[in-house]
């Protein structure tokens with residue numbers, strides 16, 4: 706007997722307000738379709754508590770946290786210590802998303818590089834993967 710494949714969605718944003726009111730149904734439909742694990746990714750550290758809560762509420766949902774390159778100019782700069790502390794949660798599986806995006810936000814290139822470097826440092830310190838967004842950079 707062949708077992709059905711178990712699929713992992715390695716990059717989703719279940720916390721986005723687009724999904725308010727139907728989040729549990731979306732996760733249930735994904736599970737029914739064979740997507741047994743999902744990594745929901747925080748793009749602004751101020752949203753980390755709500756992203757973590759989604760992971761805590763669903764057995765197959767894990768999470769990552771970081772500051773997205775397109776948000777980094779408007780958000781407080783993360784610190785390595787802050788990211789490393791967040792990474793201690795048992796369902797925390799990656800740093801990010803981070804990266805470089807010069808398509809719409811080239812004017813923040815320097816601050817994006819600073820942010821990427823500290824996410825890299827946190828990934829090295831924790832041994833967790835980096836989740837990289839890269840566009841026209």
Ligand SMILES: [Zn+2]
Pocket residue numbers: 716718746802
């Ligand atoms: Zn993303």
